[in-house]
Amino acid sequence: MGRIDHRPLSVLPTAHSLFTSGRAKSLPPWFAIASAFPPSQALVRPQKRSGKKSKMFMPLPIAYREDKMREEFFGDHPWELARPRVVLEGDGRNEGWDWSTGVVQAGRPTDGESVIQRWLYLHRGPPKLPKYQAYDIARKEFYRVRHDEDIERRVAHEEALHTGAYFGLGPLEVGEILEDTAYTGWKYWAEQQIARLDRAVQNSYSAVPDEVEGEGVEGEGSVAEEGEGKEKAM
Amino acid sequence: MISRRLILRQGRRALSQPFNTQYRAYTRVQTSTRDNAGLEGENEVDAVKQFFERQSAALAASQPSASPTQSNEVDVKDAEDTGDTANYYHLARHQKKSNTQFGSAQDPFYKPRELITNPPKPEDITLELLLASQSHLGHKTSLWNPANSRYIFGIRDGIHIISLEVTAAFLRRAAKLVSAVTEAGGLVLFVGTRAGQDRCVVKAAELSGGCHLFERWTPGGITNGTHILGQCKTKVVDEHEQELPGYQNQLSQRAALKPDLVVCLNPLENYVLLHECALDNIPTIGIIDTDANPAWVTYPIPANDDSLRCVQVIGGVLGRAGEAGKQRRLAAAKEGYLTYQPKQQLKKPTFADLAQEKLHVEADLPPALPPAPTPASHASSDGEHLVQ
Numbered sequence: 001m002g003r004i005d006h007r008p009l010s011v012l013p014t015a016h017s018l019f020t021s022g023r024a025k026s027l028p029p030w031f032a033i034a035s036a037f038p039p040s041q042a043l044v045r046p047q048k049r050s051g052k053k054s055k056m057f058m059p060l061p062i063a064y065r066e067d068k069m070r071e072e073f074f075g076d077h078p079w080e081l082a083r084p085r086v087v088l089e090g091d092g093r094n095e096g097w098d099w100s101t102g103v104v105q106a107g108r109p110t111d112g113e114s115v116i117q118r119w120l121y122l123h124r125g126p127p128k129l130p131k132y133q134a135y136d137i138a139r140k141e142f143y144r145v146r147h148d149e150d151i152e153r154r155v156a157h158e159e160a161l162h163t164g165a166y167f168g169l170g171p172l173e174v175g176e177i178l179e180d181t182a183y184t185g186w187k188y189w190a191e192q193q194i195a196r197l198d199r200a201v202q203n204s205y206s207a208v209p210d211e212v213e214g215e216g217v218e219g220e221g222s223v224a225e226e227g228e229g230k231e232k233a234m
Numbered sequence: 235m236i237s238r239r240l241i242l243r244q245g246r247r248a249l250s251q252p253f254n255t256q257y258r259a260y261t262r263v264q265t266s267t268r269d270n271a272g273l274e275g276e277n278e279v280d281a282v283k284q285f286f287e288r289q290s291a292a293l294a295a296s297q298p299s300a301s302p303t304q305s306n307e308v309d310v311k312d313a314e315d316t317g318d319t320a321n322y323y324h325l326a327r328h329q330k331k332s333n334t335q336f337g338s339a340q341d342p343f344y345k346p347r348e349l350i351t352n353p354p355k356p357e358d359i360t361l362e363l364l365l366a367s368q369s370h371l372g373h374k375t376s377l378w379n380p381a382n383s384r385y386i387f388g389i390r391d392g393i394h395i396i397s398l399e400v401t402a403a404f405l406r407r408a409a410k411l412v413s414a415v416t417e418a419g420g421l422v423l424f425v426g427t428r429a430g431q432d433r434c435v436v437k438a439a440e441l442s443g444g445c446h447l448f449e450r451w452t453p454g455g456i457t458n459g460t461h462i463l464g465q466c467k468t469k470v471v472d473e474h475e476q477e478l479p480g481y482q483n484q485l486s487q488r489a490a491l492k493p494d495l496v497v498c499l500n501p502l503e504n505y506v507l508l509h510e511c512a513l514d515n516i517p518t519i520g521i522i523d524t525d526a527n528p529a530w531v532t533y534p535i536p537a538n539d540d541s542l543r544c545v546q547v548i549g550g551v552l553g554r555a556g557e558a559g560k561q562r563r564l565a566a567a568k569e570g571y572l573t574y575q576p577k578q579q580l581k582k583p584t585f586a587d588l589a590q591e592k593l594h595v596e597a598d599l600p601p602a603l604p605p606a607p608t609p610a611s612h613a614s615s616d617g618e619h620l621v622q
Binding site for chain 2: 007011018028030048092
C-alpha cells in the first residue's frame, strides 16, 4: 500500500465484490444510492494556469478592482478602520442596494465600504466618470454623512444636558485636575525648601557655633525627610 | 436619606444577620421620609421609585394570579426582600407585552439557536447561506493539503478560499446519500467531537433516527465491536419502529451493531474512526478543510470545519436529509410495503421466549444478558429493525 489509503474511496467496488463472491449475504443499504451517486474522482489536480511547471497546479490569487480603491480610501482615511463594524451576516442575501442613489443605503451602516461601492458605480457603472472625479463625488457625499452624524450627536448631547443629564468630567477636565494637584504639591514642596534654606542661613549667623552646627545638621535632616515625605505623598 | 445610605453601606453585614429591630427602625424611617420626599418633589429618584411602586401595585391589583403583593402598610421586611422585585418583574413583563406592537421589525437576521432548533433543509442550501456561514474560509496557504486543490477557488489574504459551488454540490450529494440510507433503514452515525459541536450532532441524530458521538471515539468500536459494544442493549422493532418483544435470547447471540454510514464533522481528530470504517467497508462523509486529507473519507464536503456556524449548517442539512428519508420509510410502511430488504436472520419468538421475557420484566430481573447503557442506535433487520 502506498502513502494514500484508497479504501474509503473504493467502498462501492469492494461491497460489490464481497457480495458477488458470497462473503456478504446482502448488499449494504447504501449500495443503490452510492451506485447512482458514486464518490467523485479523488486526488485530481486541475490545471490552474499555464507557464511555469511548478506553479501550474497552484491556486491563483483572488484580486478585485476594488482592492486598489480600498487601499487608496483607507490610506487617506485611516481612522475609518478604527470604527467598529459588524461582520456577521444574516442570511447572506444582500441584494437590493442601489449605488446610483448615493452613498447612503437603507439597511446598512454608511462606512468606508459604501464609499468604495459608490465610487465603483460612478467610475465603472453607467456614469463612466474619470476615476478621481468619481472618488471626489463619493467621498464628499460621505463627508456630508459623517458631518450630519456629528451634528446629530451634538444636538442629542445638548438636549440631554438641557433635560438634566450629567455626563461626568470630560478628559480635559480630568487632566486639569491632575495638573492642578501636581502643581499644588510642587508649590508646597518648594515652600518647604525655601523655609529650610532660610533657616540654614539664619543659623549660620547665630552666636553659638558648636550647638548650632549640631542643631543645623539635625534640622536639615528632619526638614529634608519631611520634604521628601510630602513629595511622595503628592 | 442618610439612613438609606447607612443601610446600603451596612448591607453586606445586614444580609448575613437576622433582620433585627434596629434595621427595621431604619427602614421605617426611610419609608416615611420617602413618602414626604416624593410628595414634596425634593428627591427625583425617590419620586420615580415611588411612581414605579404605585404602577406595580396597580398592576398587581389587576392581576390577582400574580405573586403576592404588598400594600404600603404591609411588613417592610417583605417589601424589601421579595415584593418589589416581583412587582418590578411583572411590571417589566407587562410593559414588554404592551410595547411589542411599536418599533421596527428586523428580519431576517441570524439567530444562532435556530441552526439547532430548526436546521436548514437540503433545499435551503444556497451559496449565500454558505458564504454567510463562512464555509469558504480555508487555512493559511502553507498548511494546505495539495489533494484539495480542486476544491480551492483561490488565495485571498494569505488563506485558501474554498469554492462555494463545490461545497454546495458535494453537500447536496452527501444529503442524498444520508436520505437514501435512512430510507433503506440504515444506521447513520453522526460524529462531531470538537467543543460546541455536540448539540448539532445530537439534533442531526435525533432527526434522522441515527446515533451520535460527541466525545472520544473508543478505538475498536467497529473492528472490535464484540468486546467494546457487545454488552449494549439492543431491541427489535417492526417497520413502524414499534418494539417487538421476545427476541432477547437471539439478540444476545448477534454481533454488535455497526453503522451503515458515518458522518464526521471533524475528520482531523477522528482518524481512527475513519480508518476503522475503511477497514470495515463503511462509507464515510466528512467536512474536509484545506488542511485535511480528502482520501480519509468516501464523500468529502469541502468546507470550513473551524466555523461552528458552518458545521451546524452542514450537520443540520444532513440531519434534515436523514429525517426526510426516515419519513419516507415510515410513510411507505404505513401503506404496507417496505423500502428495504429484510434480513432472514431472526426467527419468530416462541411462546417460551415471550413468557421468559415477560417474567423478567415483571420480576424486574435482568434478562439473559445484562444490558449496559449506551447511546441509542438503529439498524435494519428481518422486516424489523434492531435498535441498540
